[in-house]
Amino acid sequence: MLKVKNLRASVGDKEILRGINLEVNAGEVHAIMGPNGSGKSTLASVLAGREEYKVTSGSITFLGDNLFDLSPEERAWKGLFLAFQYPVEIPGVSTTNFLKTAVNNVREHRGLKKLDAVSFLKLMREQMKLMDIDQSLVNRSLNEGFSGGEKKRNEIFQMALLDPKLAILDETDSGLDIDALKIVANGVNHLKSSNNAIIIVTHYQRLLEYIVPDFVHVLFNGQIVKSGTKELAIELEEKGYDWIREEVEGISI
Amino acid sequence: MSKEEQLLKEFTSMEYEHGWSVDIEADSAPMGLNEDIVRFISAKKNEPDWLLEWRLKAYRHWLTIEEPKWPNVTYPKINYQDIIYYSAPKQKVKPENLDEIDPELIETFNKLGINIEEQKRLTGVTSVAVDAVIDSVSVATTFKDTLAELGIIFCSFSEAVHEHPELVKKYLGSVVPMTDNYFATLNSAVFSDGSFAYIPKGVHCPMELSTYFRINAANTGQFERTLLVVDEGAYVSYLEGCTAPARDENQLHAAVVEIYVAKNAECKYSTVQNWYPGNKDGIGGVYNFVTKRGICAGDNSKISWTQVETGSAITWKYPSCILKGDNSIGEFYSVAVTNNYQQADTGTKMIHIGKNTKSRIVSKGVSAGKSQNSYRGLVRINKRAENARNFSQCDSLLMGDQCGAHTFPYIEVHNKSAQVEHEATTSKIGEDQLFYCNQRGISTEDAVALIVNGYAKEVLKQLPMEFAVEAQKLLALTLEGSIG
Ligand SMILES: Nc1ncnc2c1ncn2[C@@H]1O[C@H](COP(=O)(O)OP(=O)(O)O)[C@@H](O)[C@H]1O
Ligand SMILES: [Mg+2]
Numbered sequence: 001m002l003k004v005k006n007l008r009a010s011v012g013d014k015e016i017l018r019g020i021n022l023e024v025n026a027g028e029v030h031a032i033m034g035p036n037g038s039g040k041s042t043l044a045s046v047l048a049g050r051e052e053y054k055v056t057s058g059s060i061t062f063l064g065d066n067l068f069d070l071s072p073e074e075r076a077w078k079g080l081f082l083a084f085q086y087p088v089e090i091p092g093v094s095t096t097n098f099l100k101t102a103v104n105n106v107r108e109h110r111g112l113k114k115l116d117a118v119s120f121l122k123l124m125r126e127q128m129k130l131m132d133i134d135q136s137l138v139n140r141s142l143n144e145g146f147s148g149g150e151k152k153r154n155e156i157f158q159m160a161l162l163d164p165k166l167a168i169l170d171e172t173d174s175g176l177d178i179d180a181l182k183i184v185a186n187g188v189n190h191l192k193s194s195n196n197a198i199i200i201v202t203h204y205q206r207l208l209e210y211i212v213p214d215f216v217h218v219l220f221n222g223q224i225v226k227s228g229t230k231e232l233a234i235e236l237e238e239k240g241y242d243w244i245r246e247e248v249e250g251i252s253i
Numbered sequence: 254m255s256k257e258e259q260l261l262k263e264f265t266s267m268e269y270e271h272g273w274s275v276d277i278e279a280d281s282a283p284m285g286l287n288e289d290i291v292r293f294i295s296a297k298k299n300e301p302d303w304l305l306e307w308r309l310k311a312y313r314h315w316l317t318i319e320e321p322k323w324p325n326v327t328y329p330k331i332n333y334q335d336i337i338y339y340s341a342p343k344q345k346v347k348p349e350n351l352d353e354i355d356p357e358l359i360e361t362f363n364k365l366g367i368n369i370e371e372q373k374r375l376t377g378v379t380s381v382a383v384d385a386v387i388d389s390v391s392v393a394t395t396f397k398d399t400l401a402e403l404g405i406i407f408c409s410f411s412e413a414v415h416e417h418p419e420l421v422k423k424y425l426g427s428v429v430p431m432t433d434n435y436f437a438t439l440n441s442a443v444f445s446d447g448s449f450a451y452i453p454k455g456v457h458c459p460m461e462l463s464t465y466f467r468i469n470a471a472n473t474g475q476f477e478r479t480l481l482v483v484d485e486g487a488y489v490s491y492l493e494g495c496t497a498p499a500r501d502e503n504q505l506h507a508a509v510v511e512i513y514v515a516k517n518a519e520c521k522y523s524t525v526q527n528w529y530p531g532n533k534d535g536i537g538g539v540y541n542f543v544t545k546r547g548i549c550a551g552d553n554s555k556i557s558w559t560q561v562e563t564g565s566a567i568t569w570k571y572p573s574c575i576l577k578g579d580n581s582i583g584e585f586y587s588v589a590v591t592n593n594y595q596q597a598d599t600g601t602k603m604i605h606i607g608k609n610t611k612s613r614i615v616s617k618g619v620s621a622g623k624s625q626n627s628y629r630g631l632v633r634i635n636k637r638a639e640n641a642r643n644f645s646q647c648d649s650l651l652m653g654d655q656c657g658a659h660t661f662p663y664i665e666v667h668n669k670s671a672q673v674e675h676e677a678t679t680s681k682i683g684e685d686q687l688f689y690c691n692q693r694g695i696s697t698e699d700a701v702a703l704i705v706n707g708y709a710k711e712v713l714k715q716l717p718m719e720f721a722v723e724a725q726k727l728l729a730l731t732l733e734g735s736i737g
Contacts (some may be wrong), residue, residue: 048688048692049691049692050688052684071691072688072691072692073691073692073694073695073696073697075692076691076692076693076694077694081692082692084689084692087689088683088685088686088689090686090689090690090703090704090707091707091708092704092706092707092708092709092710092711093703093704093706093707094707097703098690098693098703101695101699101703102690102693102694102695105693105694105695105696105699106693106694109694141707158693162693162694
C-alpha cells in the first residue's frame, strides 16, 4: 500500500528526515515511536503533502501512484488520512457543515453519490455514537474552543466518516484521559480491516495496549533506527529513549 | 510558490460573472452636465415644477461644493462633463404587461437570475416583489396589485412623483437633505429613477420588496433614488441587488437611499452590491459613491442595514441610522470583500438622539490582492440620549500581504450614561487552515469559500433567505479561481 524509500526532507536549510524506509501493507498496523523532535510529525506531514516540507530525495508510492504527483486533496480522495497532532480551529464553520463538505468532496472523487442532508446526518449520527460525540459538539465551529480530548476524538470521528485506506494518527493519544483513550482505541479498532492500514505515531506504548501494532519502528534524529514487533514498544517504555540514543550513538559515525 | 502565493495569484485572476452587456436601444441625454441637462431629465420624466425647482436648487448648490477628500481611496479626477446623465432603454411607454417588454430586457434579467415572467406567473406564491431598474429607468415592477390590496405602494420613483406627489413631497430630502454631501447633492440634481415604497400603518409587508439595478449603457452614470416610508407599526424587508457590464472606463454610480420609519415600525434593508469591480489590473469598474440613511423617527422603531459588498472599483458608503425616537434601534451588518485593485471605504454612522437607544455594528472586511479595505464608523451619543448603548465589532480578514485593512472608528459621547463598546480583530486565512481542509479532501478554492463564509456568517444570517444563498454563492464566486 505504502512504500517509502530513502526519504529525505527538510525545512529551510534544516534537514529533518534523513533517509526513511518504510513499507506498509493492507491490514497492518504500524507504530512509529521516538523522542520529541525526532521527525515523526514531519514524516506525517510529508505523507499528507504539506508544502512547507521540501522532499530532497527518495520516493513514496501509495496504492501504485507516485505520491509526489498528487496534491494534498488528491491524496485524501485516494484514501490517505492524517489525524493531526494539533487540529486547527476554523471559526464560524460548523463542524457539521465542514464534515459534510469533506465527505461529499471525497465521495465525489471516489465515484460515489454525494449525500443529501438527510443521508449525511444519518451517517454522521451513527459515527457519533461510535466515537461518543455529543450533538452540541458538531453544532459548534470546527475545533473552536474544543478541549484537547474533544479535538482528538473529533479527528478519529472524521476518520470514521471519510473511510480512509491509510490513516496516520499523529499523537492522537496525548492529552487523553484513560476513558477517552479507550473510546478512541475502540473506534480505531472498529475501523481497522484487512483492506486498510494504520500508522500510529506515539510517545508511549499506552495506546498500543488497546490497538495492537504488527510492527513498531523507532524514529530517532530523522532515521528509523530500529524496527520490531509490539515487544519493542514495551522495551522502549521500560528502558526509555536514552537506551536508543546510546545504542545509536554507539553505531553511528 | 507557496500555497498562499498561488492562492493569491489565482484569486487575483478571477473573472467577473456579470460582465456582459446587452444591445438595447437607448434614449440618452447628450454628454455633460449643465442646467439644461437637469431640465432635460425633468422634462423627460414629465415632472411637476416643484421637483424641477428642487433639482435646480441642488444643482446650483453642487456647483459651490467640492468632492470629499477624506475617504481612504485614490482615483483620477472625475470629469463630470464626460458622463451621460440620462439613458433609458428605448421603450415607448411603460409596459402594461410583460408581453410589451423588450425581449432583450427580459433576457437581461434572466441572466441576472431574475425571471420576471416567472415572477408574474407565481403571483402570490413567491415572496419577492421586484422593481427592475436598468440604466436609469424602472422597467418592471412585479406584484403591484397584490401589494396594493394591503395599501402598500411599491413602484418606480417617477411613478410615485405622479401618483403620490404628497408623499414624495413630504419625505424627499427629509433624511438626506439635498445639501448633504457632494454626491448626494449631485444625485438630487440628476437622479433619474429608483424605487419608492410606502407601507401604511400597521401593515406587515408579506413579501420582500426588491429592486435590481443594472447599468447597461456605456459612459452612463447611474443616479437612482430610493425612498422608503414605513408608517406606524408597519414592517418591511427590502432587498437591493446590482450588477454592471465589464467596461474599460470607470462608471459613476451615485445613489441616495432614504428611509423614514415611524413609531413602532421596522425596516430591514439588505443589499448585495456586485457592480463591476474592474479587471485584475485595476482597469475599469464602478465608482460606487452612495448615501444611505434612515431615520427612526418614532419611539420603538428599528432600522437594520445588511450589506454584502463584493463589487465596484471604489466603494464609498456609510448606511446610517438616526435614532431619534426613544428606545429605537439601529443595526449595521456588513461584509465587504475587496480584491485586485478594489478600494472600499465603508461603514456606518449611528446617531443616538432619543433615550434608551441602541445600536449594533458588525463589520467584516475581507481583503485580497492589492486591494484596500477600510471600515469607517461613527457612533455619536447626543446630550439628551440617556442610557444609550452601542456595540461595535469590526473584523478584518487578510489574504496575502499586499492588501490593506484599516479601521477608523469615531466615537463621540456627550452623555455620561452611555455605554459604548468597540472590538476589533485582524486575522489571516492561515496556511494551516487551508492544509487541514485539503487533507480532508476539500480543494483550496472550496476551503477559502468555506472559511470566508464562516467568517462572515454573523452578517450573512441577517439576510432574508432568498438572498442569503445568493450572497454565499457570490462570495464563493468572487473567490473562484483560487485553487491552489
Ligand atoms: N516548520 C518548521 N520549521 C522549522 N523547524 C521545524 C518545523 N517543523 C519541524 N521542525 C523541526 O524539525 C524537528 C522535528 O520535528 P517534528 O517532526 O515535529 O518532531 P516530532 O513530531 O517527532 O516531535 C524538530 O527539531 C522541529 O523543531
Ligand atoms: Mg509531533
